[in-house]
Amino acid sequence: MSPLIDILSRVVLFQDLDASALATLAPLLIAKKFAAGTVIFRELDDSDALYIVEKGTIVVSKHVSGDVDMVLTRFAPGDFFGEMGLFDNAPRSATANVETDSLLWRLDRSVFHDIFSHHPEMAAKICYRLVTIFIERLRVTNEQTRDAIRWGLEATGYVSGNQSLFGRKST
């Protein structure tokens, strides 16, 4: 087994593929190296590929105001990101920042569409896995929304539970 196939076998997105399918997929990926501090893509950039992390860490952030972004999530080796770009023509919804020197594998949308045409069974397995991952990430997003609200409540002095007011009821 080649090193790349070994890496791909550990990526959740491809866990339903067998060795021959992984061998078909491997040559379609393009290696990309990024130095720490650089940007892989920015929010609102054209969206056309998915990235698999072999080495390094990626911080995904969303612009809030001025020079401030809010960190949404982090990706480590074995993770992938940018999957919306495989299906959607809409611009990137967040910015991918390289936190430490990274080696990524890029899967272009056109290549993914070719897989659909020539290897529909393989494409179906990838899509099925993608759906489950979308659901999981949606759950994480809900948790993040809740945390953000909790942060806002606490930052404005909110304390849970009713604080008792003072009073005297003569009986």
Place this chain on the structure above:
Amino acid sequence: MAEPAKLQLLTRKPGETGFQLHEIHSSQAHLGYRPRRIADEFWAITAQPQSAGGGRAYVLKNLQSDRYLLLDSKEFYLWSLFDGSHSLEEVSRSFHHQFGAFDYAMIRLLLAKLYQAGLLVERGNLGLQQSLVRSQTKFWAMGFSSAAKYWRRIAFTLPNADRFCSTIYRYGGYLLFHPVTLGLTLALALLAGIDAWRLSPQTKQFAQLLAATPWFSGALMMAALLAVSMMHVAVHALACKSYSRRVREIGFFLLQGVLPTFYADVTDIFMSTRKARVIVDLAGPLVELFWGSVAFLLAYHSPPGVGQAFLFGIGVVLWEGALINLYPFSFLELDGYNIVADLLGMPTLRQQALALAPQLPRRLLHPCSLTKAEWIQIAYLLLCSVSVLIYLIAHLDFIRSLLPSWQ
């Protein structure tokens, strides 16, 4: 309290590659906030007499929403700084300088109390987290909570209580607070006491007569108690009006969540003097004393029979009611408790004592660390516990006397 929520931000300096990550805790962000109280014409504050423990409390009133807060001297200091010009960081520094120590949780709790009472400029509805917490509550806890909710539903309040009381006070209610009325009540009680003493040898016969018609006697007693209880509460409210203070509510509720009873909310009397509060507290039990005395006098002058027995029984029950009301150490916030709390200058004595109770075994290992106020709370707990114990023992004895097999 749970760990503060964190927010992670990413920033870039213009013209530079790379970025910086910052983790900001909610409490850290909060430090920049400048709390601002509502306009001065919408609130009033009254210093309470110095407590036996040495501290001084303040009652803060929202004049718009008619809500009250009891502040200790530290909270009062914080309140004086919540003018919109001091950030919480400045407030905490100033507080540390003044008192030598600082607990950030105290500011958060005070802010929450002030928001709830509508005393700080609002920043939107903050009820969300509470509903989230509620949705995670366990099934049995929800069941218990809904049962308690239904039980609490028996509570009700009289609409426009203050206007109602003002009218009664204006059209004759003020006469109740004339010194002559008090003198007449005490004279009546003295005469009634003598008559009750003369009737006391017949107590066993009265009990037998009442026991012959238990349902009828019981119903009449309950009706009489209910009527006097309503008058008791009305007199508390009128006493409050005699000091030109507002009666917030009159109604029916579960005292301490258990004991069904009528009440008058006389919190506004805290904006007046300690003497006024004690008089409002004393006014209620005088109603039982008065009607109990009337019942004893009528019983003495009635022909022997069920009527006399019933009047004597009512007299006993009402006088006993007055005594129970005036007894301060029952764990219940009855009139006697309020008087003691007012005299000690510790309006939340019971709550403070109950909050101290779980810590007592640990705290008593180092008695020197206990403050004067805490010793007073311990004394309150001790007296209440002993009183309840004596009450239970006395009643066990009574139950045993009713059951021949126990003899």
